[in-house]
Amino acid sequence: MYVADVRCECGLCRHTQMQRFYHSTPLHPLTLAHLGKLVGEVPQKADYACENCGEHVGPEQVVDAVLTYGFPDDSGVIRAFVSIPHRRHDALQSSEAPKVEYELISRRRLDPQELPGWEPVGERGVVKKRLDEAVVERILGRAFSPKLLWVELFEDWVEDPDGGAYACAAPGYWFFIDQSEDLTGELAESIDDADFCDASDAGDLMVIPLLESIPSALATHRYPEQMPGHWREWMSESAREALDAGDAWAEAHVSRSGVVEIMRETFDLARLTYKIDETAVDVFFSEITTPGEEVYGRGVAVSSVLRRAVYTGITPQESGRLTAEEIVGMLLRVWEPK
Ligand SMILES: [Zn+2]
Ligand SMILES: [Zn+2]
Known part of the structure; x- marks a missing residue:
């Protein structure tokens, strides 16, 4: 199971709002490559009416997206943080590229109620710029x-x-x-x-x-x-x-x-x-x-x-x-x- 969160800035009034999605994913076909694909799809999910002005908010307004995956055996949680800074209305550099970072937390159960924060803090886990099999094995002690x-x-x-x-x-x-x-x-x-x-x-x-x-x-x-x-x-x-x-x-x-x-x-x-x-x-x-x-x-x-x-x-x-x-x-x- 994974949780997907998006945070968007309304295109009309700049109001910031978040939206959360719960998904189950079939265990057997899941690989790191597939997880990467799911991470890329999270911003596409944004779809709501702004609670402040009623304007439609969609993928183009996403400034942060987070995917949280928990292994079924509680061996750990992987969070992927996507940030799209140039979309912020107060962005200093309009050219700043979107970035992805990962946080891996060992021996932890996915808590569907827990809010992820929008950037890794590394207090509970290890923060990485890249996610591959070797990183998962080293930090979570298991093969993905x-x-x-x-x-x-x-x-x-x-x-x-x-x-x-x-x-x-x-x-x-x-x-x-x-x-x-x-x-x-x-x-x-x-x-x-x-x-x-x-x-x-x-x-x-x-x-x-x-x-x-x-x-x-x-x-x-x-x-x-x-x-x-x-x-x-x-x-x-x-x-x-x-x-x-x-x-x-x-x-x-x-x-x-x-x-x-x-x-x-x-x-x-x-x-x-x-x-x-x-x-x-x-x-x-x-x-x-x-x-x-x-x-x-x-x-x-x-x-x-x-x-x-x-x-x-x-x-x-x-x-x-x-x-x-x-x-x-x-x-x-x-x-x-x-
Ligand atoms: Zn829509
Ligand atoms: Zn609005």
């Missing part, structure tokens, strides 16, 4: 799009296959590629990443081969093979062929604990009660019950939520949030298994 990370990791590996390739896509989420399952396993044994080693030693990681990632037991989806955003839709053809032919092996190592936490949070927020059972290899939510005693009968295994993350190239916490919200939706009868 884990799907694109898989695609790029494959490209890197094909160029230099010796020793395999790996990347951290988000906290508790690592991708590995090599020629075979054995070599990939050896690579995972050998990497120098303290978070990975800690999670691995704690038995918190589930290993999910990309080829076998289909979440067949996920109760929120009747036809999981057709789940929107699955990896065969966006992985390069050469990578798909190599995987299917057994010339390449790709697997994700995924943390359970972060997913359990976000699912608990989502159920708690909806005032659902539930039971949690833990085995050495999985965690089960069962007896998920509304305050009105409505019970979700099937329960949910965290392993299938982790599979969904890998199968559709989203973060484990995004998968946890989506799945838990779907279960809440089923109990409230606003969501149907697809």
Whole structure:
């Protein structure tokens, strides 16, 4: 979901007024390039009658525009500030070009009520002139799009296959590629990443081969093979062929604990009660019950939520949030298994 704000100066009376828009955007096709396109479209949204004089105000009167995007797993908020200074009636330099700046705020949930301010202050986040994958990874600790990370990791590996390739896509989420399952396993044994080693030693990681990632037991989806955003839709053809032919092996190592936490949070927020059972290899939510005693009968295994993350190239916490919200939706009868 994102929030778009525009601030305009009325062409007739110079009265300044703002307008806000709430939009949902499909998660799966969203990339940084697509976000950039959405930012460019924000000024086009302005459309109202001036509250002071009644004159129509539109895109030509926009002096500031802000887009605020929040990741579904609360990993952070990205704000894009567009300023079109030459449109101000008191502009000193009529030639000053429009500019865009970005503010990235880590581990933060999108608050739809919060006003953004019209320029980045950097009090809570980091301000950047340019937004690219490297900036998102450094400041928010995640890939903007884990799907694109898989695609790029494959490209890197094909160029230099010796020793395999790996990347951290988000906290508790690592991708590995090599020629075979054995070599990939050896690579995972050998990497120098303290978070990975800690999670691995704690038995918190589930290993999910990309080829076998289909979440067949996920109760929120009747036809999981057709789940929107699955990896065969966006992985390069050469990578798909190599995987299917057994010339390449790709697997994700995924943390359970972060997913359990976000699912608990989502159920708690909806005032659902539930039971949690833990085995050495999985965690089960069962007896998920509304305050009105409505019970979700099937329960949910965290392993299938982790599979969904890998199968559709989203973060484990995004998968946890989506799945838990779907279960809440089923109990409230606003969501149907697809
Ligand atoms: Zn209009
Ligand atoms: Zn006016």
